[in-house]
Amino acid sequence: MLKSVIAALLIGGVSFSSFAVDKQVLGQTEMMSVSADGIVFEARMDTGAVNSSLHALDISVAGGSATKMKDNVGKDVTFTTFNEKGEKQVVTAEIVGTSTVSNSQGTETRYAVKLPIKFGDNTRKVKVNLRDRTTMDYKLLIGRNWLKGKYVVDVSEKKFIGPTAGISIVESGLMFDTRIDTGAVENSLHATNLRIKDEDKENMENNVGKDVTFTTMNEKNETVDVTARIHSTSLIRNAQGSEIRYMVTLTIGEPGQEFKVDVNLRDRSKMTYKLLIGRNWLQGHYIVDVDM
Known part of the structure; x- marks a missing residue:
């Protein structure tokens, strides 16, 4: 999903004069790791959270913990984290602060450490809260402190597609080397030898609601018959007429x-x-990049 947001803005006809930096687009979740050689998490992007948060168990403060958690700031802490697959990583980092969080279950105080969170070739070292996320779907939550200045989040999770793509039509069982055409309103499929039971050959509108069987073929000359219900007709105008x-x-x-x-x-x-x-x-699902 990693792409320049400028491409998305151009496709959408949006001015990007207010964007001082070429930011990159992330989906609702992305695969990330804690440290360059750490286990990989399916991380949830959370623009509502100031700081990032990591699943942490067996938290142990070096030299023993003080009575008050805030008095442990500056000490090293070792903890165990697990990703969604149950893979394990032991991490040691310096405690840089504590935070008290209020939610529907009450309040709790958490340690905060600075950790390098890696996505693709990019690593950002940010403040991360440690908490038991055993019951949560996502063990790593990415907050605004990691996203700020470099990333935007697209919750629609539009994908990028090039000017041609391998596309499947389930009813045919065939793959097509497909032209992606933002200039066309509708999709169009090669169809010959159309057969309609009780067809009205004079008025196509009278065949709406009937089944049509047609032969289609892909670029490898693989052919198959497909049957589908005609739900409407479409008037197409092009250089050859209509x-x-x-x-x-x-x-x-x-x-x-x-x-x-x-x-x-x-x-x-x-x-x-x-x-x-x-x-x-394409609409609502894809952004077309002609350079792909």
């Missing part, structure tokens, strides 16, 4: 991430790409 096409709903996407979307059917025999992806598939 034509009416049938619209069906198919399950389309990157392998394992397909979702249902409307597709118009047309003969794309003379075209390089047998599947064209338009804005109705």
Whole structure:
């Protein structure tokens, strides 16, 4: 998900004059580690938290703990942390402070240490609160102190996709080398030999609600028959004039991430790409980077 936020702003037509720094985009969760060679956590981005927080058990203060936690500031603390897979890491760091946190369960005081948190090639050493996160889904929580100045969080989790991509149509069982076209409103699939039971050949609108069986083919010349329900027609205008096409709903996407979307059917025999992806598939899911 790591990409320049400027690309996202350009696609969305948003001015980025207010952004003094080229920041990078993170999703709701990212894979991060504590120290360069530490175990990897699926970390939750939390813009509501000032500091980051790490799961910590068996906390032991070097030389013994003072009665008041704040009197241990400056001492080393050793603790054990586990990631979501149950992998273990023992960490030693200097206590740089304490914080008292109030929540629905009451109040608790936690030690704070400075730790290097690594994401990709970037490492930032920040203040991290230590607490028992055994019952929580995410053992590492990333707060504003790690994000500030370098990152933004996109909770929509839009993905980046290039001008072409390998796309699957579940109903066909085929993979297509697909053209991604932000200039097209609709998706378009190569379809020939359309067969409709009790077809009205004079008025296409009268075939809405009927099943259509058609033959499609990918760039490897693999062919298959697909049956789908016609739910509407679409008037398409292009340089060659205008034509009416049938619209069906198919399950389309990157392998394992397909979702249902409307597709118009047309003969794309003379075209390089047998599947064209338009804005109705991209919207809300993807940002297109033509350099990919």
